[in-house]
Amino acid sequence: MTTMQTTAPARSSRTPFLVELYRSALGKKYVMAITGLIFMGYVLAHMLGNLKLYQGAEEFNTYADFLRRLLYPIMPESATLNLMRVVLVIALVLHVVAAAQLTAMNRKARPERYRSKRDFVAADFAARTMRWTGVIVLLFVIYHLADFTWGWVNPAPEGASIYERVVASFQVPAISAFYLVANLALGVHLYHGVWSLFQSMGWVSRRFNHWRRMLAVGFTVVVIGGNLSFPIAVLTGIID
């Protein structure tokens, strides 16, 4: 039922579409959603790849090597991996900056808080704690990189393989505990985020709407289930 959709106001024709979109809060929500989608792809691939831990050191280290040589020799060694890292870092910065800007806007929109206790009906725990789960995940990501990617805080001796680093780390209960907590926070973040991005992207259809929550739950359970299993498997000696 689209007849004559004409006359959109002619404004700032030289500004690129995405920059124009980012100016508004609605546009920033698009940025949150699109970068969120990138992270969804990333956390799913990350979890699936790490399942190789269960196949032993050799398989796992070969997988790590494969990542480094992705698309090699078309691309120089590590180039594809680094490219993906660049995309992820840009997405992360956008996600965090947009979130901070929107949070500031929302604080301003209710300068006087309610004095009585709010009785929420629909706003669940996950939705109301996105900022905090987000911050926990962010801190965890930094630690996680320092542990496994850069090896700065990893307990394994210098020159250890990635498999040895993973096992050495998870054998320390405190590290495993932090890992478990951070993944639960990520799960809570995903539970709301995966559902929420459909709204922000304007993906709505009365026929498919009920699938959105199911997808969010399914995705969260799969990714977080897999992630949580790794430290537990190391602590219980299934992986050593």
Next chain:
Amino acid sequence: MNLTLRVWRQAGPDAPGRFETYEAKGISEDSSFLEMLDTVNEELVAEGEEPIEFMHDCREGICGTCGLMINGRAHGPELGTATCQLHMRTYSDGDELVIEPFRAAGFPIIKDLVVGRSAFDRIIEAGGYVTVDTGSAPDANLTPVPKETADLAMDAAACIGCGACVAACPNGAAQLFTSAKISQLNVLPQGQPERYQRTLGMVEVMEEHFGSCTNMGECEAACPKGISIDFIAMMNKDYRKATFAGRKAG
């Protein structure tokens, strides 16, 4: 029944406010919430005190004037019910009710429980209309509208502009109101010529006054007319298209 009220009293826009405690005695459970406040006010006037100012007009759930935050819920605990349609049978003898005004930067307090909602008018002015020839009335079936489309537009048009969505939103966002007012026109053939202009204009003004949506759905639960957050997603989609089209047109 007898109730204890803790009511927000504020003499003016910039005056400091505070809760005052009142006893509402001998309230009939058949009376409405606003009638209960009337009863309390009569006593206050009899005692020579300032009555509690609150918003009301039609008292039949259709004008969107009333609106109170009652025990942390906009329009009180009944779903799909405006404050004026809330009845005292919802409560039991001895209950304590905390009554606050709707709070948002876009809804400044004028006095006690009365807030200004002119920001909504600014949003409507930015595109919540269709430009039509105001000559003689057009033929009724000149523009055919499919049944589903008409129903959808009617669902959006049910919004009475009460502002409970903003009041309930933890972010003080006006997405539900704005998307309803955009959608009621954007889904109809008559709304097409100004569709994108309308969307860009109304969203822009909305963002000047209110917060940003985080898809919590609290607005939908507070809405006395059951406006669906589907309209928010539809607005987001039209906004994306409008931004893209606006760039091409320029």
